[in-house]
Amino acid sequence: MPNSHINKFNWFGIRTLRHRYLSATILVSIVLLFSAYFGWHYVNLTSHQQIQHINHRTDAADALSDVILQQHTLETSLQRFITxxxxxxxxxxxxxxxLFEVAIKKLSNNHWIKADLALSDLVVSLSEDKSQLVNVANELIAVRRDETKWFPALNIMQERMFNHNLNFMSALDFILLESSEDLTNKSKQQTYKLANKIRHSWQKIISEFRLFVSNSFGVFSNNPGTGMQARxxxxxxxxxxxxxxxxxxxxxxKQGKLDxxxxxxxQxxxxxxxxxxxxxxxxxxxxxSKHWRHDLVxxxxxxxxxxxxxxxxxxxxQLELGVASAKNITDLTILARGLSDFVIFLAIGLSVIGVIGYFVFHRSVLKPxxxxxxxxxxxxxxxRIDRTKLMASNAEEFQSLAKSFTDMHEQVQIRQSNLDHMAHHDALTQLPNRILLRDRLELAIARAHRDNTIIGLMFLDLDRFKQINDSLGHDTGDHLLVMVSRRLRSCVRSTDTVSRLGGDEFAIVVEGITHVDQIVSMARKVVNSFVEPFNVEKHELHSSTSVGIALGPNDDNDVDALIKDADIAMYHAKDLGRNxxxxxxxxxxxxxxxxxxLENKLRHAFEHNEFFLLYQPIVDxxxxxxxxxxxxIRWQHPERGVVGPDEFIHSLEDSGLIRPVTQWVLxxxxxQYLEFKKAGYxxxxxxVNLSGVLLKGDSILDIVINSIEKTKVDPHGLIMEITEDTLLEDFQGAEKSLSILKDMGIRIALDDFGTGQSSLSHLRLNPIDIVKIDxxxxxxxxxxxxDSDLVDAVIAxxxxxxxxxxxxxxxxxxxLEFLRWHKCDAIQGYYYSKPCSGRDILKLLNEKNNKVFDNRKTE
Amino acid sequence: MKIILLLLSISFLLGEVKTTSASEPTVKAAPLKLGIFPRRRADATAKMFQPLVESLSKQLNVSIVLETTHDFASFWENVANQEYDIVHFNQYHYVKSHPNYGYRVITRNVELGYSKIAGALLVRRDSQIKSLKDLKGKKIVFGGGRGAMQAYIATTYLLRQAGLNKGDYFEQFALNPPKACIATFYRQAAAAGAGNYVLELPHVKKQINTDEMKYLAVGESMAHLPWAVKQSMPDEQATKIKNALINLINSEKGKTILKSAQITKFISSTDQDYDAHRTIIKNVLNEDFFP
Structure with a gap:
C-alpha cells in the first residue's frame, strides 16, 4: 500500500534523490534564466521602442511647431499685404x-507620422491645404494689386458714372449758355434760373455720392453702413x-420757351x-454687398x-502627439508595473518553489x-519498528538506507539480545548475575507483598574455593563453579532464581514461601548438595558452602537491604563454622x-598512638x-583499658589499617631489637606477627624494607610469624613473599601450628624455619x-x-619437662614470662641467669 | 496566304458569335456614382463598401462606381456639383445638401444595433468633472471637425443647453470621435465629444480601458447616418436602391456585406427624420436648413 502511494510520485522515473534534486535544480535554474532573459529582452525591446517613439515624436512635434509658426506667419503676412x-x-x-512646405515635408517624412496611416493622411491633407492656400494667396495678391478687381465699384464709377456726369454737366452748361445770351427775355431768364437750380442739385448729388463712397471705406465712422445709408x-x-x-x-x-x-x-x-x-x-x-472688396472676399x-x-x-x-506622449508614459508605467509585477511574481514563484521544495524535501528527505x-x-x-515509516520514500538512497537499517536493526537486536544476556547473566555459569538478581528480587518482593507470601534470599560462597583455585588453577576453579551452579539449580524450583554474584559467591531467590520451614528445607538441600565431591578433570574436589538467609518482607522490604542482610547472615554462618x-x-x-x-575507633587509636607493644620472651x-x-600488640583503650589483638586484628584487616599498623609494629x-642488641644481647x-592479608601481593615486602631502611636493623635478627591459614588463603603469594624475606635473612615462623588446615606440603614447600605449636x-x-602424641609427632x-x-x-x-624430653627447641609461655615491656625484657636479659627464672618459679 | 486570311476570318466570326451569345446582363444605363463621406480613410472605405456596391450593382442591373474622397472639401465639392447619384452622408452634410443640392434620404444606418445616435460628452471616471457646468474653462476635444454632427454639433448643443457658450471652454479637434475619446483617456483634454456608443467600438476597447471612462452627458437620440439619392433620380430607381439596401439583412451574403461595411442593417428613413438635426444645427451653427 505505501509503495503504491509512493509510486504516484515517482518523479518521472528518476529514482535517486541526487538525480531528482539535480533535475529540479537544473529545471528551476533554466526557468529562472529564461524568465530573466525574456524579462531583460522585453524591457530592452520596449524601452528601445519607447525611446525611438519619443525621438520620432519629438521630431514630429518640432516639425508641427514649424507648421503652426508658418501658418501664423502666413496669416499675418496676408493681412499685412491686404493693408x-x-x-x-x-x-x-x-x-x-x-518654409511651410519644408515643415510639412519634414512632418510627412517623420517615422511616427508614417507609422500611422490616419496621421499620414492628415499630413497629406495639410500639404493639400497648403497648395490650395498658395493658389488662393496668389489670387488674393493678384486681386489686391489690381484695383479694379480689388474694388469693383471703382470700375462702374470710372467707366460709367464719370462720363455720365461729364455729359450731364455739358448738356446743362449748353442750356445755361444759350439762356444767358438774352437774360432780358423772361423765358430765357426763367430757363437760366431753372438750369442753375438743376446745376446746384446735380452738384449736391455728386457730392453726396462721393460721401457715400467715402463712408463705405469707413472714413467717417466706425459703422460704415449707417453713413452710407444717410448719404x-x-x-x-x-x-x-x-x-x-x-x-x-x-x-x-412744352410751352416753347426753350430753343x-x-x-x-x-433730352x-x-x-x-x-x-x-x-x-x-x-x-x-x-x-x-459682401463682395464690395474682392480681396476681403x-x-x-x-x-x-x-x-x-x-x-x-x-x-x-498636436492632440495626437499629446496622446502618443501620454501613451508612451502609460506604456512605460505599465512596463515598470509589469517589471514590478514580474519581480513580485518571481519572488512569489521562488517562494512557491521554496515551499514546494520544502514540502518535497520534507516528503522525500525529512519524512523518511x-x-x-x-x-x-x-x-x-x-x-517494534513500523516498517512503513522506513519506506516513506521511494528514493533509491532511502530504499538502500532502509534495507541497511533493517539489516542493522536485526544485527543490533541479536547483539542486544546477546548483550542483554551478557549484562544479566554470568558468562561462566550462564546463571543470572547480580543485576538480574536485583530485578528478580525486586519483582519477587512486590509479588510477596501482593500475595502475602515470603521470599527467601540465600547468599552462599564456597569454602576453600580459593585454595582449590590457587592450587589447581583457574580452569579447574571455573569448572568447579559450573558444576556447583548445576547442583544449585537442581536444588531449587524452576520459579526460583539461582544467581552467581561473582567469584565463588552465589545467591538464590526463593519465591512463594508460606512457611520458614520451606526455606530451611531448601537451605539444607543446598548445603547437602556439596557433600558429594565434585569430579573435575580427574580431581575429586571436596567443597562446602556457608549459606546466609534473609527473609522478605520480614527482615527487610528493600532489595539492597535484603542483600546486605543475607550477606551478613552468610558471614555469620562462616563464623559459626563452614558447611x-x-x-x-x-x-x-x-x-x-x-x-x-570498632574500625573507626581503631583508626582513631592508631592516629592517637593508643597502640603499644609488649614482648614475650622465647626461651631455649x-x-x-x-x-x-x-x-x-596491645590497644590502650581509653575506656576499656588494655585490649588484646584478638578483638581488633580482624577489624584492622577489614579496614586496611593492618598495613600501617604492621609497619608501626615492625x-x-x-x-626495640636494636636496643636489646645495643645492650649487648x-x-x-x-x-613479629604478620597478617595473612599482607602476604597477598608485595605489601609485606614494602613494609619490611621500609622498616629495615628506617631502623637499619639487621634482617637476620628478625623473625616473621605467620599462621597456617595464611598459607591456605594465598599459598603461591605467601610462598613468594616469604622466600624473599628469607633471602633477606629473616626467619619465618609458622604460628599457632595445628589449629589451621595447612597440609604437610605447605610445610615442605614454604620456607618455614620455625614451627610454633599452638x-x-x-x-x-x-x-x-x-595431645602429647600430637606434640611429639609435630616436633619429630x-x-x-x-x-x-x-x-x-x-x-x-x-x-616443660615433656617438651624437653621430646626435644622441643624452645618454649614460650607464662612459665617463663608473660608479655612485658621492652624495659622489662632488658631486665630479664640482665637477669638471665637461672636464678631469675627460679625465683619466678618460686613466685 | 489564303489560309491565313481564312483562319483570321473564322476567328473573327467566332469572336463575334461569342460576343453576341454571352448570356451576361448588359449594362445599358449610364453608370451610377456612389459617394461616401470621408468618415474613414479612403482606401479603408473602399474596401468596406466595395462588396455593397457590387451587390447593389448586380441587383439594380446598373453599373455603380464607388467614389471615395480623402477629405470633406473634395467630398463636398462633388456633392455641390451633384456628381453623386447615391451618397452616404453624415447628418450635417445631408441636411446641408438637401435644400442646396436636392439630395433626398432613402435609408439610414443601424450600427451596433443602434438606429439612432446621440452626441455624448465623455470624461474619465476619476475626473473631478461631475456636470457639464464643470467644463467651464476646460479643454474639450471633439471628434472630427465642426461639421461632425454628433461629435461636435450635438455635443456643442448640449453645452449650450448647459449654459456654456463659445469661449467658455477651449475647443480642440481630434481626427475622429474614437481618437477624441482616447485623447481624453490619456488626459489630453477634460472631456471628449463623441457619439453615445463610442466606448462600445471594438478598436476603442482595444486601445483603452473603457471602464475608466464614463458618459458625462448624452443628448437626444437622432437618426443615424443617412443614405441619399440625387434629386433627379427616378423614384422607381430610388425605391429599388432603398429596398436592395434594406433587404441585405435578409440573406447570408447580405449579412456578410453589412459586416464588411460595419453596419448592422439599413432601415427606411425620410427627410423628416433629420428635422431634429436641423434644429440643433440652427442652434449651434446658426445655419438654417429647414426646407
Missing amino acids: LPTEENIKTIRRSFD KQNIEIYLSQLDKLLKELDQLD ILSNKSL DMRRWNEQWQSAYQDVYQSLS ILRDNVTPILTRIQQRSSSL IQGFSSALRSTASGE NYKFYSAEMAKQVAEHVA INTDEIVSTEAL TTASQ SNTRMS RSFVRDIPGDSN MAHKLRMKVVAEGVENKEQ
Whole structure:
C-alpha cells in the first residue's frame, strides 16, 4: 500500500534523490534564466521602442511647431499685404510658403507620422491645404494689386458714372449758355434760373455720392453702413429734386420757351441722368454687398477656411502627439508595473518553489529521516519498528538506507539480545548475575507483598574455593563453579532464581514461601548438595558452602537491604563454622554495626598512638637462654583499658589499617631489637606477627624494607610469624613473599601450628624455619595422650624438615619437662614470662641467669 | 496566304458569335456614382463598401462606381456639383445638401444595433468633472471637425443647453470621435465629444480601458447616418436602391456585406427624420436648413 502511494510520485522515473534534486535544480535554474532573459529582452525591446517613439515624436512635434509658426506667419503676412500691398510683403508671403512646405515635408517624412496611416493622411491633407492656400494667396495678391478687381465699384464709377456726369454737366452748361445770351427775355431768364437750380442739385448729388463712397471705406465712422445709408437717402432726395426740376424744364420746353438746341440738351440731360442713376444703383449694390472688396472676399471665403482647416489639422496633430506622449508614459508605467509585477511574481514563484521544495524535501528527505529517527527511537526503546515509516520514500538512497537499517536493526537486536544476556547473566555459569538478581528480587518482593507470601534470599560462597583455585588453577576453579551452579539449580524450583554474584559467591531467590520451614528445607538441600565431591578433570574436589538467609518482607522490604542482610547472615554462618546455614537476625546487624564502630575507633587509636607493644620472651629449652622475643600488640583503650589483638586484628584487616599498623609494629619492634642488641644481647631475635592479608601481593615486602631502611636493623635478627591459614588463603603469594624475606635473612615462623588446615606440603614447600605449636595442644600435655602424641609427632616432623619447634602456652614444669624430653627447641609461655615491656625484657636479659627464672618459679 | 486570311476570318466570326451569345446582363444605363463621406480613410472605405456596391450593382442591373474622397472639401465639392447619384452622408452634410443640392434620404444606418445616435460628452471616471457646468474653462476635444454632427454639433448643443457658450471652454479637434475619446483617456483634454456608443467600438476597447471612462452627458437620440439619392433620380430607381439596401439583412451574403461595411442593417428613413438635426444645427451653427 505505501509503495503504491509512493509510486504516484515517482518523479518521472528518476529514482535517486541526487538525480531528482539535480533535475529540479537544473529545471528551476533554466526557468529562472529564461524568465530573466525574456524579462531583460522585453524591457530592452520596449524601452528601445519607447525611446525611438519619443525621438520620432519629438521630431514630429518640432516639425508641427514649424507648421503652426508658418501658418501664423502666413496669416499675418496676408493681412499685412491686404493693408499694404507692397512687393516686400509679397516676398514675405512667398518665404512663409516655402518654409511651410519644408515643415510639412519634414512632418510627412517623420517615422511616427508614417507609422500611422490616419496621421499620414492628415499630413497629406495639410500639404493639400497648403497648395490650395498658395493658389488662393496668389489670387488674393493678384486681386489686391489690381484695383479694379480689388474694388469693383471703382470700375462702374470710372467707366460709367464719370462720363455720365461729364455729359450731364455739358448738356446743362449748353442750356445755361444759350439762356444767358438774352437774360432780358423772361423765358430765357426763367430757363437760366431753372438750369442753375438743376446745376446746384446735380452738384449736391455728386457730392453726396462721393460721401457715400467715402463712408463705405469707413472714413467717417466706425459703422460704415449707417453713413452710407444717410448719404443714400440724401442722394435719393436730391435725385427727386433733380427730377422735379427737370420736369419743370420740360414744361418750359412744352410751352416753347426753350430753343431747339436747349431742347436737345434737355433730352441729353435726361438720358445721362438715367444712365448715371443706373450706374449709381450698381455701385450701391456693389458697395452694399459682401463682395464690395474682392480681396476681403477671397480672404474670408478662401483663405480663412483653409487656414482654419490647417489650424484644426495642426491641433489634431498636436492632440495626437499629446496622446502618443501620454501613451508612451502609460506604456512605460505599465512596463515598470509589469517589471514590478514580474519581480513580485518571481519572488512569489521562488517562494512557491521554496515551499514546494520544502514540502518535497520534507516528503522525500525529512519524512523518511523522521521515519528513520522514529525507527531508531523505537529500536532504542526496544519497541517494534513500523516498517512503513522506513519506506516513506521511494528514493533509491532511502530504499538502500532502509534495507541497511533493517539489516542493522536485526544485527543490533541479536547483539542486544546477546548483550542483554551478557549484562544479566554470568558468562561462566550462564546463571543470572547480580543485576538480574536485583530485578528478580525486586519483582519477587512486590509479588510477596501482593500475595502475602515470603521470599527467601540465600547468599552462599564456597569454602576453600580459593585454595582449590590457587592450587589447581583457574580452569579447574571455573569448572568447579559450573558444576556447583548445576547442583544449585537442581536444588531449587524452576520459579526460583539461582544467581552467581561473582567469584565463588552465589545467591538464590526463593519465591512463594508460606512457611520458614520451606526455606530451611531448601537451605539444607543446598548445603547437602556439596557433600558429594565434585569430579573435575580427574580431581575429586571436596567443597562446602556457608549459606546466609534473609527473609522478605520480614527482615527487610528493600532489595539492597535484603542483600546486605543475607550477606551478613552468610558471614555469620562462616563464623559459626563452614558447611552451614544461618538466618539473618537483628543481632547480626548489631554486630556489624559494632564492627564498623570498632574500625573507626581503631583508626582513631592508631592516629592517637593508643597502640603499644609488649614482648614475650622465647626461651631455649636446653639453655634457658632468651633466644628471641615476640612483639605483641596491645590497644590502650581509653575506656576499656588494655585490649588484646584478638578483638581488633580482624577489624584492622577489614579496614586496611593492618598495613600501617604492621609497619608501626615492625618499626617499633626493630627499634626495640636494636636496643636489646645495643645492650649487648645480640643473639636475641625479634619476632613479629604478620597478617595473612599482607602476604597477598608485595605489601609485606614494602613494609619490611621500609622498616629495615628506617631502623637499619639487621634482617637476620628478625623473625616473621605467620599462621597456617595464611598459607591456605594465598599459598603461591605467601610462598613468594616469604622466600624473599628469607633471602633477606629473616626467619619465618609458622604460628599457632595445628589449629589451621595447612597440609604437610605447605610445610615442605614454604620456607618455614620455625614451627610454633599452638597452645591448645600444649595445654593438656602430658596428661592428654592424644595431645602429647600430637606434640611429639609435630616436633619429630619439624625436626625431620629441619625446622626449629617452639611450644606456645607453656605454663608449668610438667609441660616443660615433656617438651624437653621430646626435644622441643624452645618454649614460650607464662612459665617463663608473660608479655612485658621492652624495659622489662632488658631486665630479664640482665637477669638471665637461672636464678631469675627460679625465683619466678618460686613466685 | 489564303489560309491565313481564312483562319483570321473564322476567328473573327467566332469572336463575334461569342460576343453576341454571352448570356451576361448588359449594362445599358449610364453608370451610377456612389459617394461616401470621408468618415474613414479612403482606401479603408473602399474596401468596406466595395462588396455593397457590387451587390447593389448586380441587383439594380446598373453599373455603380464607388467614389471615395480623402477629405470633406473634395467630398463636398462633388456633392455641390451633384456628381453623386447615391451618397452616404453624415447628418450635417445631408441636411446641408438637401435644400442646396436636392439630395433626398432613402435609408439610414443601424450600427451596433443602434438606429439612432446621440452626441455624448465623455470624461474619465476619476475626473473631478461631475456636470457639464464643470467644463467651464476646460479643454474639450471633439471628434472630427465642426461639421461632425454628433461629435461636435450635438455635443456643442448640449453645452449650450448647459449654459456654456463659445469661449467658455477651449475647443480642440481630434481626427475622429474614437481618437477624441482616447485623447481624453490619456488626459489630453477634460472631456471628449463623441457619439453615445463610442466606448462600445471594438478598436476603442482595444486601445483603452473603457471602464475608466464614463458618459458625462448624452443628448437626444437622432437618426443615424443617412443614405441619399440625387434629386433627379427616378423614384422607381430610388425605391429599388432603398429596398436592395434594406433587404441585405435578409440573406447570408447580405449579412456578410453589412459586416464588411460595419453596419448592422439599413432601415427606411425620410427627410423628416433629420428635422431634429436641423434644429440643433440652427442652434449651434446658426445655419438654417429647414426646407
